Amino acid sequence: MSGRTTALTPPADAGPPVRHPEAPAPGEVIGAHYENCFGCGAGVPHGLHLEVRAGEGVAVTAEFRVKEAHQGAPGLAHGGVLATALDETLGSLNWLTRVIAVTGRLETDFLLPVPVDSVLYLEAEAVAVHHRKIYCTATGRLGGPEGPVAVRADAVFIEVKVEHFINHGRPAEINAALADPDQVKVVRAFEVNP
Ligand SMILES: CCCCCCCC/C=C\CCCCCCCC(=O)SCCNC(=O)CCNC(=O)[C@H](O)C(C)(C)COP(=O)(O)OP(=O)(O)OC[C@H]1O[C@@H](n2cnc3c(N)ncnc32)[C@H](O)[C@@H]1OP(=O)(O)O
Numbered sequence: 001m002s003g004r005t006t007a008l009t010p011p012a013d014a015g016p017p018v019r020h021p022e023a024p025a026p027g028e029v030i031g032a033h034y035e036n037c038f039g040c041g042a043g044v045p046h047g048l049h050l051e052v053r054a055g056e057g058v059a060v061t062a063e064f065r066v067k068e069a070h071q072g073a074p075g076l077a078h079g080g081v082l083a084t085a086l087d088e089t090l091g092s093l094n095w096l097t098r099v100i101a102v103t104g105r106l107e108t109d110f111l112l113p114v115p116v117d118s119v120l121y122l123e124a125e126a127v128a129v130h131h132r133k134i135y136c137t138a139t140g141r142l143g144g145p146e147g148p149v150a151v152r153a154d155a156v157f158i159e160v161k162v163e164h165f166i167n168h169g170r171p172a173e174i175n176a177a178l179a180d181p182d183q184v185k186v187v188r189a190f191e192v193n194p
Contacts, residue, residue, distance in 0.1 A: 006105050008154045010128035010135045017058040017126035017134065020098040024054040030095045033186055034177070039088025046070075048085055050122075052092040058126040060096065062089045064140075065119050077114040086138045086153040089122040093136055093157075097126065100190045101134050101157035102164065112142060112150040121145050132159040162187050 024030055030052045035043040040050045046069040052062040064085045072078030087106055094101055114120060123145075124138035134157040141147035166174055177183040 006156065008105060008107055008135065008156060010133075011130055014128035014130040014133075014135065017093075017097060017129050019058050019096050023096040023098070026054055026056050028054050030054055030060065030092055031186075033091075033094075034183065036173070037088075039084055039091070048081070048088065050085060050088050050092075052089060054096060055123075055125075058093055058096045060089060060092045060124050061145075062092065062122040062124075063119055064122060066114055066116050068116055071116060073113075075116050077116065077120075079108075079110055082110065082114060082120070082140065082151045083108045083153070085120060085122060086124075086140060086151060087155070089124040089140075090136050090138050090153065090155050090157065093124055093126050093134070094190075097134070098190055099134070099159050100162060100164070101132075101159045103155060104133070104158040105156045106153055107155070108151060108153045110151055112148060114140075114142065114150050118142055119144070120150065121147060133157070134159065162190065 032040040035041045038044055038047045041047055048064050050062045050064050052060050055061055066077045070077050070081045087103055120140040121144050122140045126134055126136045128135040136155050138153045139149050140151040142150045
């Protein structure tokens with residue numbers, strides 16, 4: 001055993017998440033972080049095309065319309081796709097803190113089946129930060145903000161530098177991303193973080 005903890009409960013000396021002064025205003029749509037992202041990118045035909053909005057504090061909301069391409073059982077969303085929707089919504093919290101972070105652990109509860117054509121209304125919130133670890137939680141409600149909770153997740157995201165992607169990504173996509181002014185703008189938004 002390495003002694004490394006992957007617990008989803010923040011330690012007693014964890015601090016609150018801090019909203020960046022230049023975070024998008026509450027209600028503002030947060031753009032895609034990468035156009036070929038399966039969760040948010042417009043360039044992925046069968047992707048989730050999640051539209052995420054900034055909330056108050058370090059929180060976001062998002063809507064995901066389940067399509068035929070997202071089925072597991074006939075007429076129902078695949079659990080892995082629903083986990084992706086939760087993961088992507090949680091990942092969007094990065095935009096409010098301006099800290100790049102990747103999913104370390106994602107624990108998901110599936111409470112209700114989610115039919116094709118339904119809209120999943122997602123809410124995510126960062127709850128605590130401990131060094132590089134960001135503790136966060138998300139729910140997905142059927143139909144809208146007042147709908148029943150169909151899925152929920154608790155997660156730990158781990159802060160990384162942009163080199164994480166440059167060192168591990170396939171060179172073709174990394175080089176294309178670095179040559180794309182819109183993508184470079186996304187990276188700069190994180191690099192100005194004090
Ligand atoms: C030109 C380039 C353009 C790039 C574009 C830039 C813009 C991008 C903007 C935003 C991107 C956001 C993308 C969102 C997409 C949705 C989110 C995803 O799906 S992300 C994909 C899935 N996740 C992974 O692929 C992670 C794979 N894992 C790793 O790479 C490593 O394991 C990593 C980085 C997570 C940790 O490795 P270590 O070597 O850096 O750090 P160690 O020392 O092991 O851990 C540090 C602390 O974190 C905890 N930790 C590590 N792994 C954990 C885990 N699995 N669960 C809980 N805690 C964990 C440890 O216990 C330690 O904490 P203690 O210091 O001990 O308190």
